[in-house]
Amino acid sequence: MxxxxxxxxxxxxxxxxxxxxxxxxxxxxxxxxxxxxxxxxxxxxxxxxxxxxxxxxxxxxxxxxxxxxxxxxxxxxxxxxxxxxxxxxxxxxxxxxxxxxxxxxxxxxxxxxxxxxxxxxxxxxxxxxxxxxxxxVNPEKYQKVVEGIKEAKCIVNGMFLTRNLVNQPANVIYPESLAKIVQEEFKHSNVNVQIYGLEEIKELNMHAFLNVARASSKEPKLIVIEYLNDSSSTEKIGLIGKGVTYDSGGLAIKPAASMVTMYDDMGGSATVIGAIKALANANVKCNVVGVVAACENMISGDAYRNGDIIESMSGKTIEIINTDAEGRLTLADAIYYATSHLECTKVIDIATLTGACVSALGEQVSGIVTNNQDFYHQLEEASVKAQEYLHLFPNLPYYENMNKSEVADIKNSGGKYGGAITAGLFVGSFLAKDVPWLHIDIAGTAYISTPYDCNVKGATGSMVKTLYYLMKN
CATH class of the missing domain: 3.40.220.10 (Leucine Aminopeptidase, subunit E, domain 1)
Incomplete structure (x- = not known):
């Protein structure tokens, strides 16, 4: 057009x-x-x-x-x-x-x-x-209109990139191919991309991430995307996207019908990639680092098991209650890496994390957990501009206690009650520093069964706009 x-x-x-x-x-x-x-x-x-x-x-x-x-x-x-x-x-x-x-x-x-x-x-x-x-339009408004159309193109290009990444099946989008696409998308921009392979991930002691990845024949990749475009600011916001390119459920295997669209389980990473693409195209003044721990959650004789106790990059031990609660394990190491090695001053993790969130909010509202109300209000303002919908879940000790393990530091499933909240709090517990943090569950909104507004069935690019406006403002 x-x-x-x-x-x-x-x-x-x-x-x-x-x-x-x-x-x-x-x-x-x-x-x-x-x-x-x-x-x-x-x-x-x-x-x-x-x-x-x-x-x-x-x-x-x-x-x-x-x-x-x-x-x-x-x-x-x-x-x-x-x-x-x-x-x-x-x-x-x-x-x-x-x-x-x-x-x-x-x-x-x-x-x-x-x-x-x-x-x-x-x-x-x-x-x-x-x-x-x-x-x-009135000639006096010419420049404003030109600028508005230009920004729309930047945003939509980012959304379309996200949609295409999420829609493609797992035989096309897997950790290595995703990493190559990211490199290709940003090679002619002021965005720096670093890709870390299996041995480098091992050197970082990302044990939780590696346990999820170990049953797959596809090598995991740690993808770091740096868009540092505001030298006057000391703020650096980390965007941590769940990058499970296919989720079988592991040994806690999903029913066949539930696996058909599990190529969309990397929707969080695609959202991060699309948001940074929009920011870079529009030359927005901000400092953002995207982190994607990309892997598959598969089954083999070497798969991690329900009942295992594993380590994490932070040093915390994790009791595995459910191998199908894998995304939070990859995010745990990624969010710790962002706050310990990349010195992010604020962090947002975004993930297709829980069916509980879909059950609670449906396909048009994303669920939020946070440790900082001011940061949430900034996100809320951005979502209003983006015309996307959020719901803030309560962050109470009641939910945090559900994640406590009798045999390890924490367990990866808090049970059937409040699942969207306990999952978010699990991820937040791996912050290396006490920094403002937002968890965004897009399990319902990233990939939809019924078209609405300007979204067709399938991948939506949900939250690309909200993240764009949050970084811009």
Whole structure:
């Protein structure tokens, strides 16, 4: 999709409010109920000279929100493509007191998201003509609109990278291939990527990570992504993404039906990669380090077992209650590494961690555990800008006590109650320093069964935008 600003060319698009219809043509359409300017309603009108005019309804002006704009223009772009309209000219007025920058960003984001298809493995792909969008505004707002569209492109590119990584199966995305993709994505940027192999991981004493990885024939990789773009700041935020590229459950094996989409269990790592991609493309001033402990959780004669007591990089011992609670083990070593070796001043871990979170919150809300309310409020503000939903779980000694082991320092499953919370607190207990920390469980939101908003079925790129706005602000 190509955007131009203030180019008067293509099929004319008129955006119409439901409560400001005045012209005769539109009044006739309303009377016949062909077009009533309801939010998202579209009508293609053939003029006497043979040209087309497309009317797009925006509902009632005072009720219109940025989310309405984003979703409406997402669906609008899909309809234009289906109608084989290849170029449009939209005159965008001042909308409900919204600034030109945010208006352009949300319109562009919605329209760009309409292009996403996952057909990598289709031998016959649907081919559509590129849609050219000529976005016309008051000349005084030209630069703001250009900047808004540019930022939307950066964000959507990051989201699409995340979606593609999560959607691809485990025979394509495994630790080594994931590491190579990361190197390729950032090789022409100011992002530094370091890849550590098996022997180097052993030297770091990442025992918890290695125990999860040891049954797989695929060698684990520790992927470190440094985007240090603000020399004036001493703050360095660690983004720790769960990178289990396939999760069989280990010896606590999952049912067959539950394993089919377990290639998506690296959704946390894909989110970190996509967020840093968006930040780098937009040249955002911040210092971020991504850490991904990438491996598979498989079965073999050498697999770790329920009942084992293993070590971790921190020195803590862990009683293994369930080999299918593996993601928190990889995150334990990764978060300790980020706070002990990389000197991160704040840390966020993000993971498709628990079915308990999905049961509690469904597919549109991510679950949060934190040790710092101020840091959470910053994330919450960013999520509002991103139009993504969060729910803060309680952090109480009651839940922390559930992780206590009688035979080791901690156990990797706190039982059936409060599972999303105990899992998060397990990860947080491996911080090397007392720094602000957020745990984000995207088990429900990273990969969905039912489309909503601008998301198709499958991978969503959830939380890429929220992390982007958090780092930016």
């Amino acid at each position: 190509k955007f131009n600003v203030n180019v008067k060319q293509g099929v004319e698009v008129k955006v119409i409010y439901e409560d400001t219809i005045t012209c005769e043509v539109l009044s006739k359409l309303v009377s016949t109920k062909l077009f009533e300017a309801k939010l998202g309603q579209m009508y293609i009108h053939l003029l006497e000279d043979g040209n087309l005019v497309v009317y797009l309804g925006l509902g009632k002006e005072k009720e219109l929100s940025l989310k309405d704009l984003r979703v409406t223009f997402y669906n609008f772009a899909k309809k234009l493509i289906d109608s084989n309209i290849q170029e449009i000219a939209m005159d965008i007025p001042k909308i409900n007191g919204l600034c030109s920058y945010k208006t352009a960003l949300n319109i562009a984001e919605g329209m760009l998201c309409s292009e996403y298809t996952y057909d990598i493995f289709k031998t016959q792909k649907k081919v559509s003509q590129e849609l050219v969008v000529n976005y016309n």
